[in-house]
Amino acid sequence: MxxxxxxxxxxxxxxxxxxxxxxxxxxxxxxxxxxxxxxxxxxxxxxxxxxxxxxxxxxxxxxxxxxxNGPNYYGFVVGGTLPVAQAADWLTSAWDQSATVPLAAPSAHAIETIAGRWVLDVLDLPRDAITNFGTTSGASAISYLAAARGRLLGRAGWNVERDGMNGAPRLRVILSERIHVTVIKALRLLGFGQDQLVRAPVDSSGRVDPARLPTMDHRTILCLQAGEVNTGEFDPFDRLVPRAKAAGAWVHVDGAFGLWARATQARKHLTKGIEGADSWTVDGHKWLNTPYDGAIAICRDSEALYAAMNADASYAPSNIDAPANKGLEFSRRARGIPIWAALRTLGRNGIDDMMSRHCDLARQLASELRANDFEILNSVQLNQVLARLDSDDKTRVLIEAAVGTGKVWFGPSSWEGRAAFRISITNWQTREEHIRELVGVLKAAKARVDDEVTVSR
Ligand SMILES: Cc1ncc(COP(=O)(O)O)c(C=O)c1O
The missing domain is CATH 1.20.1340 (dopa decarboxylase, N-terminal domain)
Structure with a gap:
């Protein structure tokens, strides 16, 4: 052949x-x-x-x-892949560029530079921030929290890149009680023990409560989130970020899917104040519907980032802003290219339309479920619906029955110690007819669960 x-x-x-x-x-x-x-x-x-x-x-x-990669998948806040992103990814594979060194991959470097600029534009984040295309939000958090660590220790007179963590002044890391596990993992890898982390209490929607925010100072890293994984809720950045900045703290935001709310006119207000943070992570492979693994890491402090991530080698002469000096990998594919292709093809309006449609469908789904005696546990501001039935057993059986039809897929979760299920509307193909079918599947599964419980009594 x-x-x-x-x-x-x-x-x-x-x-x-x-x-x-x-x-x-x-x-x-x-x-x-x-x-x-x-x-x-x-x-x-x-x-x-x-x-x-x-x-x-x-x-x-x-x-x-x-x-x-289809319209009936509602799991894990992950979308599918837009056709143009798929096609650009194929071409990128054919080029087989190692995008970390501009000398070896001029077109990849040029396109990722443009894509980075567009990301800052569409998310309305500081235009002079540094961007890099990492594998995931979790991996990107490692590099950007390393920059935070270096900057704060530097201010305390300690050069962590040279002298390491042994004997370093102690930093205080405060994070949302409901921060995603990948942020905790990144911190662990950077030498911050799990039990040293200070949890910021949250309200009943999973948002950090400003009234109970632990004290911060110039040796504090504060980790917040845009889009809680169950509820899709946002920390109140406008009440938290100015306080952190006044104290001299570094603010990192995990916005794996939720940061995209800034790309919609109707929901941008949910992120008010987020622009004052120091670093942010967001995934293309979730809500933008680009292929795995395509995350975008954004950092305001270029000097701290380059110091933490520098990987210049004598045989690989590089620009200071080469991707090898901004992220974890010394070699990597040009994963910013499918993101560039998606942004160019959808345009600002297309991104807003797709994401706003998902949020509207989530509201529609929640109201239909409420009308059918499902309990809805979140305020459904974004593309997430968190729901349950009136007992944990019923909720678990319902998930099995619905998923067992093979017509839809969504995952189990737990909320405040009780079984729940989470439906994320994230796929570019999902439209009203799919939500109607989903409601039908859930209603039929509930009828079965109700019957089984009646019979077993
Ligand atoms: C809120 C949130 N943060 C972080 C992550 C981790 O993202 P990644 O898998 O790209 O590391 C996820 C993934 O589900 C998430 O939902």
Whole structure:
């Protein structure tokens, strides 16, 4: 098989998969999962035919996917992939550029520079901030919290890049009680023990309560969030950030999906005051519907970031602002390119339209569920609906029954110690008809749960 035939075959298979996604079973059948055993071969001594490898991958791998790249997937606040982002990603793979060193990847560097500028523009964050395209929000938090650590220790007369953490002055890290686990992981890796972290109490919606915010000073890192993972709520930045800045603290914001609210006219106000922070992380692979793994890290303090992340090497002469000096990887793909393609193709209005539609659909879903005796646990300001039935057992059985139809997928969660489920409307293809179908599935599952409980009494 020629290279062209192989790539055309891959393209056809991918196209079939994507075009069937809206009608595919969302969670795979047991049979498809069992069939994965067919991949468990010994490593071949002699090579195998490339066409055969691709055919095997598609025959066994495709049916065992959870169809998150389709309109009926409501899990984990992750969208699918916009066609243009998919196409740009393919071309990027064909180029095979290592985007961290501009000398070796001029077009990737130019495009990521533009994409970074556009991200700051669409999110209305300081235009002179530094951007980098990391794998994930979690990994990006490591680099940007390292910058925070270096800046605060530097002010205390300690050079952490040179002298390390042993014997360093103590920093105080305050974080939302409901901060995402990846921020805690980043802090752990940077030498901040889990038990040293100071939790900022939250209100019943999961927002940091300004009245109970622990004291801050010039050795404090304050971690806040835009978009609580269950409720989609925002910390009250306008009441927290000015206080932190007045105390000389560094403010880091995890906005993995919620930072995109700034790209919508109707919901930008939810993030008021966020622009005063020092660093932010947001994912393209969630709400912007670009492929994994495409996160964007944004930092106001270029000097602290370059000091923390510098990776200049004699054989890889680099600009100070080369991606290798702004993030974790010394080599990486040009993952800013599909983000650039999505931003250019949707434009400011297209991004607003897609995200506002998701938020409107979430409201519609919540009101239909409320009318059918589901309890809605959040105020549904964004694209998340957090719900439960009147007992934990019923909620768990309902999730199993709904997901078991194969028509939709969403995940379990817990809220204030009780079972709940979370529906995230994030996929570019999801429209009103899909929400109608989802409501139908949930109503039928609830009727079954109610019947089972009546019979078992
Ligand atoms: C609020 C929030 N923060 C952080 C993350 C972690 O993002 P990533 O998987 O890109 O590291 C997530 C992922 O679900 C999230 O929802």
């Amino acid at each position: 020629t290279t062209q035939d192989l790539l055309t075959d891959a393209q056809n298979r991918a196209f079939n998969y994507i075009s069937e996604a809206p009608n595919r079973r969302v969670f795979p059948t047991d049979r498809a999962l069992d069939d994965l055993a067919a991949l468990d071969e010994h490593l071949p001594e002699a090579g195998t035919d490339a066409a055969d490898t691709l055919a095997l991958l598609d025959r066994i791998g495709s049916p065992a996917t959870v169809v998150s």
